[in-house]
Amino acid sequence: MEKNLKPETLCVQGGWQPKKGEPRVLPIYQSTTFKYDTSEQMARLFDLEDSGYFYTRLQNPTNDAVAAKIAALEGGVGAMLTSSGQAANFYAIFNICQAGDHFVCASAIYGGTFNLFAVTMKKLGIDVTFVDADATEEEIGAAFRPNTKALFGETISNPSCAVLDIEKFARIAHSHGVPLVVDNTFATPINCRPFEWGADIVTHSTTKYMDGHATAVGGVIVDSGNFDWEAHADKFPGLTTPDESYHGLTYTKAFGKMAYMTKATAQLMRDLGSIQSPQNAFLLNLGLETLHLRMPQHCRNAQAVAEWLEANDKVAWVNYCGLKGNKYYDLAQKYLPGGSCGVIAFGLKGTREDAIRFMDNLKLACIVTHVADARTCVLHPASHTHRQLTEEQLIEAGVAPDLIRLSVGIEHVEDIIADLKQAME
Numbered sequence: 001m002e003k004n005l006k007p008e009t010l011c012v013q014g015g016w017q018p019k020k021g022e023p024r025v026l027p028i029y030q031s032t033t034f035k036y037d038t039s040e041q042m043a044r045l046f047d048l049e050d051s052g053y054f055y056t057r058l059q060n061p062t063n064d065a066v067a068a069k070i071a072a073l074e075g076g077v078g079a080m081l082t083s084s085g086q087a088a089n090f091y092a093i094f095n096i097c098q099a100g101d102h103f104v105c106a107s108a109i110y111g112g113t114f115n116l117f118a119v120t121m122k123k124l125g126i127d128v129t130f131v132d133a134d135a136t137e138e139e140i141g142a143a144f145r146p147n148t149k150a151l152f153g154e155t156i157s158n159p160s161c162a163v164l165d166i167e168k169f170a171r172i173a174h175s176h177g178v179p180l181v182v183d184n185t186f187a188t189p190i191n192c193r194p195f196e197w198g199a200d201i202v203t204h205s206t207t208k209y210m211d212g213h214a215t216a217v218g219g220v221i222v223d224s225g226n227f228d229w230e231a232h233a234d235k236f237p238g239l240t241t242p243d244e245s246y247h248g249l250t251y252t253k254a255f256g257k258m259a260y261m262t263k264a265t266a267q268l269m270r271d272l273g274s275i276q277s278p279q280n281a282f283l284l285n286l287g288l289e290t291l292h293l294r295m296p297q298h299c300r301n302a303q304a305v306a307e308w309l310e311a312n313d314k315v316a317w318v319n320y321c322g323l324k325g326n327k328y329y330d331l332a333q334k335y336l337p338g339g340s341c342g343v344i345a346f347g348l349k350g351t352r353e354d355a356i357r358f359m360d361n362l363k364l365a366c367i368v369t370h371v372a373d374a375r376t377c378v379l380h381p382a383s384h385t386h387r388q389l390t391e392e393q394l395i396e397a398g399v400a401p402d403l404i405r406l407s408v409g410i411e412h413v414e415d416i417i418a419d420l421k422q423a424m425e
């Protein structure tokens, strides 16, 4: 495929490149296994001496085509699909952290990621410190320890809609010799490509805008190929010293810029196996083919809805970075000049019960756990996705108890606003 194609073209044509006589549309390789002519050929695959497919738990051609499209969209050297966004974020960190290690994370993040990092990964012996992403470089830098291996944040946080200062975070990470991992789910590579601002690894819950139709749970990890693991070899022995489970192969020496992605596939996928099904990868690819058309419509609609909410006297507050005067407006102008996403956080005047009653009266906007798909939907995180969190953790995660997360879809905006209006009345 030609280099330097625009994102719109990559959405439609990236990834699958059929040869003569092959299907024009990405086929679903519904096969767990792949054929070889000799035992020797197969043995070389197991030793990572040859590349090729042998078992779908490690790699599958349908998945790889979709991963290649996403890698091209993000401007990375390689990518790996995972079964969910949770698996993507877990692998992204676990690929470079082991028991006894530590990482630093912006506190305003998705509730599921918060639980994964704060509870489950702690049980594996990996410690995390949450920081206020809006704090100064010195304050955030103070959270680093000698055993810190990564810095993590979300481009636009779910559900609090904070915008990450990616360049600042990259500076902090790099000055401590660790990579910056950015969850780019809400912005998508249509609206922000974190690698252009210094991020090293990008993750997504492809379940959201990338799929876009709420049909398939999935995730992806993309590597920029830019982080120099060898320059910090003592911090990343998993990449820079021999892997006994592959006869003493060293990832950085054998795979160069592909070291991180190869380890994630060859080691984590082999052992933990959170692969995306080829069926789901096919659905994800269909979604990606229109991502560049859907994102601008989400953003236009959300901007109009946010302005309408802001002007409404029943509304206590609105957080949408496209609103002038918003705390994140300047950061959004820098990192998201073409628009941010369709998700708005707001609170109503009145009690928590009033908020629930408002949501129950919506007709077009459904109450669903999901966010960021074609249909307008709504959720009360404190009662739903974040109900595991204490009041204190809620505030740390930027989730006010009255916060309503409105995910504006791609319907006609007048119908969306009419629905909000009747429910408020």
Ligand SMILES: *Cc1c(COP(=O)(O)O)cnc(C)c1O
Pocket: 084, 085, 086, 087, 089, 110, 112, 113, 154, 158, 183, 185, 186, 204, 205, 206, 207, 208, 217, 218, 219
């Ligand atoms: C939904 C979400 C996740 C988790 O993804 P799943 O596909 O639901 O596992 C991670 N990060 C962000 C920002 C999300 O919105």
